[in-house]
Amino acid sequence: MIQIVGLAHSAVREGRERIRAAARQLKLRLPGMRITVNLAPADIPKSGAALDLPIILGILTAAGGFSARCIERCLAVGELGLDGALRPVRGALSIAMHAAASPDVDWLLVPFGNLREAGAADGIRVRGARSLTDVLEVFEAAATGRTSPALLRPKELPRSGGTGAAASEGEPPDLSSVRGQSSAKRALEIAAAGGHNILFSGPPGSGKTSLARCLPGLMPPLSRREAVEVTAIHSVVAPPGRVGGLLRNRPFRSPHHSVSEAGLVGGGPGPRPGEASMAHRGVLFLDELPEFSRRALEALRQPLEDKVVKITRVNGTAVFPAAFMLAAAMNPCPCGFGGSDGECSCTPEVLARSERRLSGPLLDRIDMLADVPAVSWRALSATGGGETSAQVRARVIAARREAVGRGVVCNAELDPVQAEKACSLDHQSMALMETAVTRLGLTARGYHRTLRLARTIADLSGSGRVTVGAVAEAIRYRPPGSAERPPALARQAAGM
Ligand SMILES: Nc1ncnc2c1ncn2[C@@H]1O[C@H](COP(=O)(O)OP(=O)(O)OP(=O)(O)O)[C@@H](O)[C@H]1O
Ligand SMILES: [Mg+2]
Ligand SMILES: [Zn+2]
Structure with missing residues (x-):
């Protein structure tokens, strides 16, 4: 059972269901015990589905799924589909600019749909993935020293007229x-x-x-x-x-x-x-x-x-x-x-x-x-x-x-x-x-x-x-x- 605390709005709390469904679909073993996800600081409201990816990566790391070294100094955002696909989130570019300005962050992990946008920020390494499976494959390979497909890199962002x-x-x-x-x-x-x-x-x-x-x-x-x-x-x-x-x-x-x-x-x-x-x-x-x-x-x-x-x-x-x-x-x-x-x-x-x-x-x-x-x-x-x-x-x-x-x-x-x-x-x-x-x-x-x-x-x-x-x-x-x-x-x- 997963419990999310820390002023989480409904889109964040519903992430539990997406995480559970994706884990079942991908045959990931989540710990059977009660899991408390603590969104700190507790007095700042959290909204949106962008926290799905960091939450499941946190749970899998804590459960020993892969080495914590993989997500060290990584800022990850992404909404999880029931099948484990990563869906784009709002404001990826401002998140990337924030990551660039943060001394605690070395790289940013985003859904593929946000890769070009987030890649426009200067001073931060941005990588993308289409699905949770892709992310986990890379992390597991890194842990075992196998070669694997790398995470995706942003391409130069074309200038366009509108959004x-x-x-x-x-x-x-x-x-x-x-x-x-x-x-x-x-x-x-x-x-x-x-x-x-x-x-x-x-x-x-x-x-x-x-x-x-x-x-x-x-x-x-x-x-x-x-x-x-x-x-x-x-x-x-x-x-x-x-x-x-x-x-x-x-x-x-x-x-x-x-x-x-x-x-x-x-x-x-x-x-x-x-x-x-x-x-x-x-x-x-x-x-x-x-x-x-x-x-x-x-x-x-x-x-x-x-x-x-x-x-x-x-x-x-x-x-x-x-x-x-x-x-x-x-x-x-x-x-x-x-x-x-x-x-x-x-x-x-x-x-x-x-x-x-x-x-x-x-x-x-x-x-x-x-x-x-x-x-x-x-x-x-x-x-x-x-x-x-x-x-x-x-x-x-x-x-x-x-x-x-x-x-x-x-x-x-x-x-x-x-x-x-x-x-x-x-x-x-x-x-x-x-x-x-x-x-x-x-x-x-x-x-x-x-x-x-x-x-x-x-x-x-x-x-x-x-x-x-x-x-x-x-x-x-x-x-x-x-x-x-x-x-x-x-x-x-x-x-x-
Ligand atoms: N100086 C001008 N040269 C060419 N076309 C003009 C000119 N002034 C007005 N028009 C025509 O009239 C239409 C209305 O102009 P516009 O909306 O700019 O006027 P306005 O001063 O803002 O009017 P209002 O006070 O009603 O808002 C424009 O679409 C344009 O086709
Ligand atoms: Mg007018
Ligand atoms: Zn008058």
């Missing part, structure tokens, strides 16, 4: 498919170059969603290290064994506005990573921003600040990476047409209510506001779509190289001291900034945000100095911060 359910949403559309909108495209390029969070505002059907979807294609390709990080997160969420290769594209996650707080930042039993982590190293796009619940938006503030999500439970804190760029879109007002030549039909009360819906502190973390006006017929009917994503991306990559020289990946990561150091402003630029702070009510945070933006604009133009032109353009993207008002309301107020 089924957890796929980042395919190839990004090309920028040239969006007509006109030259100033919004310019803002998009600056956002991509500096990693600045951007909010698009404009009437329905002007191309806000289409523009945002182009963003991953304007950013530099994922480095191998980044691709491993991103794939590891997606492999925790995807069905077991579905990750066929390292993700190649930067993630673009566009959760519906009805998403819960847990869906957005992670949670639930486990806990599981949320959209913010699925967007790690890519773009989190909040379309129809004012429709998101205030709770969900507030929950994003911490990851925006720290680049990680921390989920605290009684028995510990889970930390998921969440270094994403935030893009958002909204209509300037509920009727959708505020700002476009005064066609807005919203009453001041409706405007005030929609203004309250957007949390000031979240808007305070948006670096750029880009107007996306209705497209003119001329722009729409023009032949030739303008620049391609590849052309813009080349400039973005060059600009990001400058940021690397400052010790950051992109300028959005410059802290206030670094930002001031990177932008020594001349008299004229200082005067312009002063006007912005005093007359436009720019906050201290807004000031540093404008500095970083100006730095990115200068980097894109290949200029070492931050010119007055760069500062002026940066100020134009001033978003409606907490102290300032959303554009429609401000415009209407100005018109009244």
Whole structure:
């Protein structure tokens, strides 16, 4: 009889039946006595079927089935089929990364279905097997000095676009498919170059969603290290064994506005990573921003600040990476047409209510506001779509190289001291900034945000100095911060 103790969820406890059935099928002799499997530490919940393999290997070793030397310094995971087959488990890549970081582990044993995925981790020897029989054969041969088929080695992991359910949403559309909108495209390029969070505002059907979807294609390709990080997160969420290769594209996650707080930042039993982590190293796009619940938006503030999500439970804190760029879109007002030549039909009360819906502190973390006006017929009917994503991306990559020289990946990561150091402003630029702070009510945070933006604009133009032109353009993207008002309301107020 097998008893499993140590906060084991049902999938772990059901492993007893799988182990018993597999042992009978393979004619393995399990000890007849009562066996207690102790999952330590006892206060951390264990879930999933990945513990089947280590449990049966532990039992067989204890019963003298083979030398304990075989599994010394080995981390094994795998779900056992009733016939002894090894089935893939969730999150094999993050398990492999954990094994690589652990001083107690020399090698990782995984089911064949996880071999390529786990093999993508650096710094750990990974071996795979199709069945328990294969594993035992190798171990027994090692003990008796016979030669035997070795465990399987991972093949180089091909880079693929998607992973089924957890796929980042395919190839990004090309920028040239969006007509006109030259100033919004310019803002998009600056956002991509500096990693600045951007909010698009404009009437329905002007191309806000289409523009945002182009963003991953304007950013530099994922480095191998980044691709491993991103794939590891997606492999925790995807069905077991579905990750066929390292993700190649930067993630673009566009959760519906009805998403819960847990869906957005992670949670639930486990806990599981949320959209913010699925967007790690890519773009989190909040379309129809004012429709998101205030709770969900507030929950994003911490990851925006720290680049990680921390989920605290009684028995510990889970930390998921969440270094994403935030893009958002909204209509300037509920009727959708505020700002476009005064066609807005919203009453001041409706405007005030929609203004309250957007949390000031979240808007305070948006670096750029880009107007996306209705497209003119001329722009729409023009032949030739303008620049391609590849052309813009080349400039973005060059600009990001400058940021690397400052010790950051992109300028959005410059802290206030670094930002001031990177932008020594001349008299004229200082005067312009002063006007912005005093007359436009720019906050201290807004000031540093404008500095970083100006730095990115200068980097894109290949200029070492931050010119007055760069500062002026940066100020134009001033978003409606907490102290300032959303554009429609401000415009209407100005018109009244
Ligand atoms: N600038 C544009 N160039 C080419 N096609 C466009 C442009 N703007 C909009 N479209 C077309 O209109 C459709 C809707 O565009 P999109 O969803 O990007 O607009 P939107 O601004 O997000 O609108 P909404 O406010 O309703 O969400 C697109 O599928 C595209 O075919
Ligand atoms: Mg849209
Ligand atoms: Zn309106």
